[in-house]
Amino acid sequence: MNIIFFGKPGAGKGTQAKRLAKELKIPHISTGEMFRKAYFKKDKLGIKAHDKYFSKGELVPDSITNELIKKRLNEKDTKKGFILDGYPRTIKQATYLSKMKDLDVVIDLNVSDKTVIRRILGRRTCPKCGRIYSLIEDPKPKKDELCDVCKIKLIKRDDQEKSIIKERLKVYKKVTAPVLKYYLKKGVLKKIDAEQRIDKMYKDIVKSINN
Ligand SMILES: [Zn+2]
Numbered sequence: 001m002n003i004i005f006f007g008k009p010g011a012g013k014g015t016q017a018k019r020l021a022k023e024l025k026i027p028h029i030s031t032g033e034m035f036r037k038a039y040f041k042k043d044k045l046g047i048k049a050h051d052k053y054f055s056k057g058e059l060v061p062d063s064i065t066n067e068l069i070k071k072r073l074n075e076k077d078t079k080k081g082f083i084l085d086g087y088p089r090t091i092k093q094a095t096y097l098s099k100m101k102d103l104d105v106v107i108d109l110n111v112s113d114k115t116v117i118r119r120i121l122g123r124r125t126c127p128k129c130g131r132i133y134s135l136i137e138d139p140k141p142k143k144d145e146l147c148d149v150c151k152i153k154l155i156k157r158d159d160q161e162k163s164i165i166k167e168r169l170k171v172y173k174k175v176t177a178p179v180l181k182y183y184l185k186k187g188v189l190k191k192i193d194a195e196q197r198i199d200k201m202y203k204d205i206v207k208s209i210n211n
Helices: 013-024 031-040 044-056 062-073 091-100 113-121 162-186 198-210
Strands: 002-007 028-030 082-085 105-110 123-125 132-134 189-193
Touching: 002 013, 002 162, 013 028, 013 082, 013 105, 013 198, 028 031, 028 062, 031 044, 031 062, 031 082, 044 062, 044 162, 062 091, 091 162, 105 198, 113 123, 113 162, 162 189, 189 198
Parallel strands: 002 082, 002 105, 028 082, 105 189
Antiparallel strands: 123 132
16 A cells, blocks of 8 residues: 655654554655654765755755655565655655555645644654654653663754744645645545544544545
């Protein structure tokens, strides 16, 4: 099954997509995670994406992201299906993807700006492995503000400022909302209430892909 997770930053895409990928035994492909990993590894592309775009709340240009995704989708493990998280974010990316793969479902996680801001401000990241935790909801770190695996202090990323989150929401509405319309027309869009608790949200997602 080829699935896309859609939704504002902070809607819970990562958590839900990871869980579903595990259950369906298909890879979870997150462009944000791929860029962050590249940044932590001091990879050139990762540093460029972070310094020039992420840290300002801007989107990485289509050409860079498309290239990254093309490489990833050409790997063998995507043959049985995949879950994309954070891609496509623009119409250009959506049309680029349509030439490579057919999609079964596009899941749209619906959430208010207020909830998004609260969730993102409570988010913490491990500076070593890149795992993401939350101080206000699951997945919370097991002990203090330490990474469960690396046992080192979690950090707040520098894109977690209220002003940057608001900028990202503005960009989302302008650039990404038309992509939703695009998938609505194709008849593959399923809307999910993302204000709900994580477990309830997951049940709704599973129901929606089985329908
Ligand atoms: Zn860690």
